Amino acid sequence: MNPRRRIAALTSLLVVLAMALVACTRPDQLPGEPEPVVLNIGATLEPTGLDPSTVSGAGTSYVLLYNVYETLVKLDEDNQLRPLLASEWTVSPDNLTYTFQIDPNAHFASGTPVTADAVVTSFERAMTDDSITSLVSGGFDPVESVEAQDDDTLVVTLDRVSHGWLYQMSGPAGIVYDPDGLETLDTQPAGSGPYLFDSWDTGSSITLATNPDYWGTGPRVDGVVFRYYADANAMNTAMVSGQLDAISNLTIPDALQLFEDESRFKVTEGLTHGEVVLGFNHENEALSVLEVRQAINHAINRKQLLATVWGSKGELIGSMVPTFDPWFDGSLVDHYDYDPEQARELLAEAGYASGLSLRLRIPTLPYGPSSARVITDQLAAVGITVQVEELQFSAWLEQVFTNKDYDMTIVAHVEPRDIGQFANPDYYWNYDNPELAEAIADADAAPTEEEWIDGMRTAARMLTEDAAADWLFLMPNIVVTTTEVSGIPVNAASLAIDLTAVATSR
Amino acid sequence: MKHSSLAVGGLLIGLIVATAVVGLFWMPFDPNALVGPRLQAPGWPHVLGTDAFGGDIASRIIDGAKRCLLIGVVSVLGAGVVGIPVGVVAGMSRSWFGDVLARAADILYGFPALLLAILFAAALGGSTWTAMAAIAIATVPAFVRIARAATMQVMGLGFVEAAQLSGTPTFQVALRHVLPNIAPVLGVQASVSVGLAILAEAGLSYLGLGSGQDEPTWGRMLREAQDQLFNAPLIALWPGLAIALATLGFNLLGDGLRDFLDPRLREIA
Numbered sequence: 001m002n003p004r005r006r007i008a009a010l011t012s013l014l015v016v017l018a019m020a021l022v023a024c025t026r027p028d029q030l031p032g033e034p035e036p037v038v039l040n041i042g043a044t045l046e047p048t049g050l051d052p053s054t055v056s057g058a059g060t061s062y063v064l065l066y067n068v069y070e071t072l073v074k075l076d077e078d079n080q081l082r083p084l085l086a087s088e089w090t091v092s093p094d095n096l097t098y099t100f101q102i103d104p105n106a107h108f109a110s111g112t113p114v115t116a117d118a119v120v121t122s123f124e125r126a127m128t129d130d131s132i133t134s135l136v137s138g139g140f141d142p143v144e145s146v147e148a149q150d151d152d153t154l155v156v157t158l159d160r161v162s163h164g165w166l167y168q169m170s171g172p173a174g175i176v177y178d179p180d181g182l183e184t185l186d187t188q189p190a191g192s193g194p195y196l197f198d199s200w201d202t203g204s205s206i207t208l209a210t211n212p213d214y215w216g217t218g219p220r221v222d223g224v225v226f227r228y229y230a231d232a233n234a235m236n237t238a239m240v241s242g243q244l245d246a247i248s249n250l251t252i253p254d255a256l257q258l259f260e261d262e263s264r265f266k267v268t269e270g271l272t273h274g275e276v277v278l279g280f281n282h283e284n285e286a287l288s289v290l291e292v293r294q295a296i297n298h299a300i301n302r303k304q305l306l307a308t309v310w311g312s313k314g315e316l317i318g319s320m321v322p323t324f325d326p327w328f329d330g331s332l333v334d335h336y337d338y339d340p341e342q343a344r345e346l347l348a349e350a351g352y353a354s355g356l357s358l359r360l361r362i363p364t365l366p367y368g369p370s371s372a373r374v375i376t377d378q379l380a381a382v383g384i385t386v387q388v389e390e391l392q393f394s395a396w397l398e399q400v401f402t403n404k405d406y407d408m409t410i411v412a413h414v415e416p417r418d419i420g421q422f423a424n425p426d427y428y429w430n431y432d433n434p435e436l437a438e439a440i441a442d443a444d445a446a447p448t449e450e451e452w453i454d455g456m457r458t459a460a461r462m463l464t465e466d467a468a469a470d471w472l473f474l475m476p477n478i479v480v481t482t483t484e485v486s487g488i489p490v491n492a493a494s495l496a497i498d499l500t501a502v503a504t505s506r
Numbered sequence: 507m508k509h510s511s512l513a514v515g516g517l518l519i520g521l522i523v524a525t526a527v528v529g530l531f532w533m534p535f536d537p538n539a540l541v542g543p544r545l546q547a548p549g550w551p552h553v554l555g556t557d558a559f560g561g562d563i564a565s566r567i568i569d570g571a572k573r574c575l576l577i578g579v580v581s582v583l584g585a586g587v588v589g590i591p592v593g594v595v596a597g598m599s600r601s602w603f604g605d606v607l608a609r610a611a612d613i614l615y616g617f618p619a620l621l622l623a624i625l626f627a628a629a630l631g632g633s634t635w636t637a638m639a640a641i642a643i644a645t646v647p648a649f650v651r652i653a654r655a656a657t658m659q660v661m662g663l664g665f666v667e668a669a670q671l672s673g674t675p676t677f678q679v680a681l682r683h684v685l686p687n688i689a690p691v692l693g694v695q696a697s698v699s700v701g702l703a704i705l706a707e708a709g710l711s712y713l714g715l716g717s718g719q720d721e722p723t724w725g726r727m728l729r730e731a732q733d734q735l736f737n738a739p740l741i742a743l744w745p746g747l748a749i750a751l752a753t754l755g756f757n758l759l760g761d762g763l764r765d766f767l768d769p770r771l772r773e774i775a
């Protein structure tokens with residue numbers, strides 16, 4: 001480059017920089033006017049669409065549920081149902097009729113009041129529209145009819161007793177949409193929550209603005225921005241350098257030492273519904289044998305795995321039940337103790353004394369490759385050769401989840417109370433156990449709540465005894481915030497990060 | 507100092523080849539086994555420490571050496587086998603055909619190895635072989651260009667014209683007169699390309715588009731080390747150093763070869 005051209009290049013660089021600086025200042029801001037308080041929250045799972053009723057994937061509900069959209073009842077951070085749009089509700093003695101009183105103050109962001117009719121419109125759409133995901137429409141399986149008795153009274157009649165139904169209604173299935181906005185839900189969410197959807201910068205961030213006319217007690221900030229990071233290190237450094245006000249769930253527990261400075265950061269460790277499951281393809285000849293599945297359960301040292309993979313944060317569960325569900329059974333945790341000797345004996349019993357070779361196809365999610373490395377090592381010790389194949393999550397969804405082309409896989413199941421997935425023979429595990437399906441259905445339809453809980457506990461035990469999978473651990477909810485931020489829930493009981501009560505002293 | 511880059515490059519490559527050869531017969535630990543407590547500092551018996559899982563880093567570096575060499579050499583060989591004949595034909599042809607070949611190679615130049623690897627990984631699943639194929643294909647145009655340019659230069663020389671005028675078949679001319687004369691240039695290109703291929707493989711493995719979990723490569727080790735960057739930065743240092751030294755070695759070797767083989771350049775230097 002000759003000197004003259006270099007000067008020209010430098011000059012143009014300076015001009016560009018100056019323009020960028022000018023763009024940074026805010027000409028619309030009057031002196032003395034307080035700067036809007038916007039919280040920046042680091043997150044990992046970006047939504048794939050904006051309509052929680054038609055988009056599968058937990059990212060959409062994570063941002064929109066309870067924040068932009070509301071349900072009749074909500075799940076608090078202790079995994080308990082609380083009133084939201086329904087200020088109170090009663091259940092008939094035969095457990096078939098639910099009567100909800102809609103809060104007369106409740107209104108959508110558009111100003112339209114939330115009436116029983118609006119709920120009926122939303123629920124009937126979920127029951128009849130073909131584009132609705134099975135997770136949402138499935139919530140209405142036990143429902144016979146939904147009627148508006150008057151403006152504020154909604155009556156839902158079930159055709160069979162279902163103790164789990166109301167719980168389902170606290171999730172994406174139970175969202176009450178603004179009936180005037182149903183046509184444009186893909187681009188413009190229309191709900192009654194404390195936030196309004198503002199914008200989505202695909203691949204980067206989603207902005208929510210605080211709803212100025214919220215009918216309840218809203219947040220004490222002006223908005224939140226979810227910033228998505230593909231790389232956990234980038235998110236952690238953004239937090240350390242002050243670009244973020246919170247990390248919604250830390251994915252490298254080893255990085256906790258970055259946030260040890262208590263004058264700057266607050267760290268909480270809570271529970272989630274995310275069971276990290278080593279799934280077996282029950283169509284595989286070897287894995288269809290109970291002894292082989294039990295051998296794998298005996299061969300894996302889950303305590304050591306949790307220490308290596310997730311820094312001993314999180315819980316051991318032993319079945320498809322998180323510790324804060326009422327039918328959690330602590331005795332299942334050690335049902336298969338770490339015992340390589342017994343694993344070898346079981347394999348010999350099943351006719352695999354000379355060894356066995358299995359393909360472990362995993363998504364490249366934070367827990368995948370690391371868990372696989374530990375499992376490969378521990379299974380090798382009992383004579384099981386594991387070939388690990390890593391897939392991008394989209395490829396995993398297609399090849400493993402949809403086409404069931406795998407022997408073993410690892411994925412976190414984050415939906416609340418999802419033990420019923422083992423009752424579905426078409427699910428990607430190919431696990432066909434009519435007895436279990438019956439046990440779960442019977443429990444759900446049991447006459448009393450106690451019998452329901454007992455029945456679910458029995459189902460969980462059946463799963464463990466049949467070694468239907470190997471439940472590696474329950475994902476913890478590690479939230480990091482600055483000391484200025486309050487109101488972010490400790491536990492992630494629902495699919496949502498509920499920011500209704502969020503505030504900052506900034 | 508004469509030929510210093512050739513000596514240093516040769517020494518570095520020799521070191522890596524020796525490591526790879528030793529790794530074929532002996533290794534301190536099983537590179538895939540979790541042999542000790544995780545995140546151990548360098549010491550004894552884990553000379554370079556252990557990684558985030560408790561694997562022996564030194565063993566994984568040694569195991570990775572042979573894989574990196576294999577990927578580098580095989581992908582460059584593949585690229586050469588395809589690229590050199592195409593380049594020679596393009597250089598010898600005096601018709602539009604040569605131009606078409608050259609432009610086709612230019613078009614291929616527009617596809618970075620990364621894009622090809624993503625395509626392959628999507629279609630076939632990421633593995634050492636898809637990474638190798640992607641790097642090989644992306645390296646082909648460089649060989650076509652170099653071979654063509656060198657061939658065109660040789661074609662203008664008297665003895666080639668003499669051979670052609672005396673009725674030697676074109677194929678014989680290419681084999682006897684052109685190839686031996688462009689071989690030094692291609693050798694230099696090959697050496698530099700191996701270095702670039704090792705770097706490209708590291709990049710692909712780092713992005714998860716390369717070799718699998720039970721086949722440690724240096725790029726893969728870097729990726730695994732990334733999560734520990736703040737509490738155990740040394741884990742990232744070793745594979746990073748290995749990649750840097752290998753790439754430097756092949757580049758120096760290429761430079762040295764060029765100085766050594768091209769007398770005109772030698773005089774200037």
